[in-house]
Amino acid sequence: MDAPYLLFLGDARDDLAAKSARGVLIWRPEKCLGQMSLPGCKTTMGLPEMTPEQAAAKGARTFLIGVANAGGFIPETWVEPSVRALAAGLDVAAGMHTRLTDIPALAAAAAKHGRRLFDVRHPSRDFAVGKGSKRPGKRLLTVGTDCSCGKMFTSLAIEKEMRGRGLNAVFRATGQTGIMIAGDGVSVDAVVADFISGATEWLTPDNAADHWDVVEGQGSLFHPSYAGVTLGLIHGAQPDALIMCHEPTRQHMRGLPDRPLPSIAACIEATLGAARLTNPAVRMIGISMDTSRLDEAAARKALGQAAETTGVPAVDPLRTGVAPLVDRLTA
Amino acid sequence: MDAPYLLFLGDARDDLAAKSARGVLIWRPEKCLGQMSLPGCKTTMGLPEMTPEQAAAKGARTFLIGVANAGGFIPETWVEPSVRALAAGLDVAAGMHTRLTDIPALAAAAAKHGRRLFDVRHPSRDFAVGKGSKRPGKRLLTVGTDCSCGKMFTSLAIEKEMRGRGLNAVFRATGQTGIMIAGDGVSVDAVVADFISGATEWLTPDNAADHWDVVEGQGSLFHPSYAGVTLGLIHGAQPDALIMCHEPTRQHMRGLPDRPLPSIAACIEATLGAARLTNPAVRMIGISMDTSRLDEAAARKALGQAAETTGVPAVDPLRTGVAPLVDRLTA
Numbered sequence: 001m002d003a004p005y006l007l008f009l010g011d012a013r014d015d016l017a018a019k020s021a022r023g024v025l026i027w028r029p030e031k032c033l034g035q036m037s038l039p040g041c042k043t044t045m046g047l048p049e050m051t052p053e054q055a056a057a058k059g060a061r062t063f064l065i066g067v068a069n070a071g072g073f074i075p076e077t078w079v080e081p082s083v084r085a086l087a088a089g090l091d092v093a094a095g096m097h098t099r100l101t102d103i104p105a106l107a108a109a110a111a112k113h114g115r116r117l118f119d120v121r122h123p124s125r126d127f128a129v130g131k132g133s134k135r136p137g138k139r140l141l142t143v144g145t146d147c148s149c150g151k152m153f154t155s156l157a158i159e160k161e162m163r164g165r166g167l168n169a170v171f172r173a174t175g176q177t178g179i180m181i182a183g184d185g186v187s188v189d190a191v192v193a194d195f196i197s198g199a200t201e202w203l204t205p206d207n208a209a210d211h212w213d214v215v216e217g218q219g220s221l222f223h224p225s226y227a228g229v230t231l232g233l234i235h236g237a238q239p240d241a242l243i244m245c246h247e248p249t250r251q252h253m254r255g256l257p258d259r260p261l262p263s264i265a266a267c268i269e270a271t272l273g274a275a276r277l278t279n280p281a282v283r284m285i286g287i288s289m290d291t292s293r294l295d296e297a298a299a300r301k302a303l304g305q306a307a308e309t310t311g312v313p314a315v316d317p318l319r320t321g322v323a324p325l326v327d328r329l330t331a
Numbered sequence: 332m333d334a335p336y337l338l339f340l341g342d343a344r345d346d347l348a349a350k351s352a353r354g355v356l357i358w359r360p361e362k363c364l365g366q367m368s369l370p371g372c373k374t375t376m377g378l379p380e381m382t383p384e385q386a387a388a389k390g391a392r393t394f395l396i397g398v399a400n401a402g403g404f405i406p407e408t409w410v411e412p413s414v415r416a417l418a419a420g421l422d423v424a425a426g427m428h429t430r431l432t433d434i435p436a437l438a439a440a441a442a443k444h445g446r447r448l449f450d451v452r453h454p455s456r457d458f459a460v461g462k463g464s465k466r467p468g469k470r471l472l473t474v475g476t477d478c479s480c481g482k483m484f485t486s487l488a489i490e491k492e493m494r495g496r497g498l499n500a501v502f503r504a505t506g507q508t509g510i511m512i513a514g515d516g517v518s519v520d521a522v523v524a525d526f527i528s529g530a531t532e533w534l535t536p537d538n539a540a541d542h543w544d545v546v547e548g549q550g551s552l553f554h555p556s557y558a559g560v561t562l563g564l565i566h567g568a569q570p571d572a573l574i575m576c577h578e579p580t581r582q583h584m585r586g587l588p589d590r591p592l593p594s595i596a597a598c599i600e601a602t603l604g605a606a607r608l609t610n611p612a613v614r615m616i617g618i619s620m621d622t623s624r625l626d627e628a629a630a631r632k633a634l635g636q637a638a639e640t641t642g643v644p645a646v647d648p649l650r651t652g653v654a655p656l657v658d659r660l661t662a
Binding site for chain 1: 529
């Protein structure tokens with residue numbers, strides 16, 4: 001995906017609906033030229049509002065659909081602006097279940113104008129099955145007690161901190177928002193099941209001895225909907241270092257009201273056990289908590305308790321930064 | 332898939348190449364009307380050799396491609412007999428990576444003659460994500476120390492033994508040969524990764540309290556290529572009972588010459604730990620070994636040692652039968 005981007009917000013009903021656009025803006029602001037909203041849009045990125053034609057005139061290369069809706073489909077009202085973007089010379093990217101390429105008007109416009117459609121959720125290549133053999137280069141993987149508890153955010157914060165220290169680190173995206181931020185990656189939950197670990201091996205190939213892949217984790221070994229994806233990702237990434245992500249106010253596993261969260265300690269034990277299959281030397285280097293729903297005192301208490309019970313540093317990327325985790329990585 | 336079948340053996344280079352045909356013949360002989368070989372075929376099912384037209388005249392309903400080749404594709408020499416079968420009024424079924432429906436000559440012939448093409452390896456429906464909630468009915472799952480160590484064979488032997496005792500049991504197929512034998516099922520390694528457990532929940536739905544689904548396992552939690560599939564299958568099946576399958580002469584994990592097998596005990600511990608997430612009451616009821624590469628004395632010794640170290644019965648379905656495992660299930 002070529003930058004810079006015009007971020008399309010559609011008729012986003014709230015901030016959360018545009019979380020992909022926001023993720024790209026937070027982590028790759030230099031790639032974001034403007035935004036385009038439809039009537040009724042309830043969020044903003046604070047960027048200049050532009051039409052596709054205006055954005056193209058300013059050098060935009062990709063119309064990035066940064067809004068999601070409940071069904072994961074692309075409504076009719078998003079198609080017309082996308083066609084306009086293609087006509088203006090932009091590529092179009094989206095991370096929906098519905099493929100852009102399956103919408104006849106978009107396929108026709110892309111062909112007519114010689115532009116590309118990026119369905120970042122859908123793999124565009126075949127993968128080999130995973131081998132599990134140790135590869136040169138180092139890898140860090142974020143894991144979690146649940147889905148949606150800060151794995152992507154933590155990975156990006158770690159990459160930023162490492163690069164700030166002059167370390168050789170690259171974020172490796174495994175979900176649609178991460179791919180939009182990184183510009184490439186593999187949505188591992190969308191590959192054919194036999195190839196989860198193989199796709200992850202492809203994403204994190206042989207590298208220099210001092211190179212770190214900072215791999216975005218997915219799901220949780222304790223989430224019965226997605227644990228297979230999590231395990232294949234752990235085996236394929238063969239991490240040297242793990243960071244356990246946790247949201248301390250979560251009442252139940254995401255989407256499963258009757259299922260409590262595992263303890264951080266139980267999750268660490270199970271995850272290390274699984275990871276040792278492809279890297280016996282794997283270490284848990286710390287805990288990353290999203291404490292945004294706690295006040296300062298409660299957040300400090302939660303972080304302190306997590307560090308005490310696990311024996312590794314506990315941080316909140318936003319509240320405390322991730323420096324203690326990178327210290328541990330380089331120690 | 333409607334029975335009876337004409338088993339197509341193609342130009343199978345050895346017995347193993349026709350293992351799907353053999354599986355169907357062993358487990359569903361009443362569905363097998365005849366066989367069709369091409370020049371150079373190196374195996375036989377011992378059935379009457381027939382053309383598609385002869386088979387159709389005798390009542391055959393499905394032309395079952397029971398032979399595989401290294402690439403998982405469908406060579407030109409298999410297409411012509413398949414087209415003949417469609418013209419003779421048979422459906423065509425195969426379990427290859429290549430889809431029958433992607434071969435223009437077959438798609439055209441199926442449309443022309445109003446017949447069906449079954450690509451049993453490829454899911455023909457969408458699935459929901461798994462929920463992990465406990466369902467009524469009972470489930471047994473075969474698991475293993477490795478791939479290809481007797482999980483399908485053991486499952487079918489258990490189903491047969493249970494039915495012989497008047498128990499309410501159904502084999503649930505999760506791989507292409509199993510699907511050909513059962514006539515339906517889901518090839519869980521071919522679903523999109525997010526839906527491994529969901530597809531398994533669909534395959535083993537709510538049932539009567541005395542009903543047993545006997546679910547065919549896949550892979551191994553210790554196989555780094557496929558463990559994600561194994562874990563999603565374990566969580567989706569939420570087994571009440573597990574049987575650990577093992578091939579005692581295996582020198583390394585299948586396809587990975589540098590990777591030794593786990594011990595049966597380690598594999599039992601990890602598998603029970605994973606299975607407890609969706610069924611805390613899960614039990615390991617026994618070991619099933621393929622001792623066909625051992626002589627009688629060595630086989631008895633291996634079975635005895637496995638039983639002693641694990642505390643559960645150890646059987647070989649062919650050599651000893653699986654009665655001790657079903658005894659344990661009903662005890």
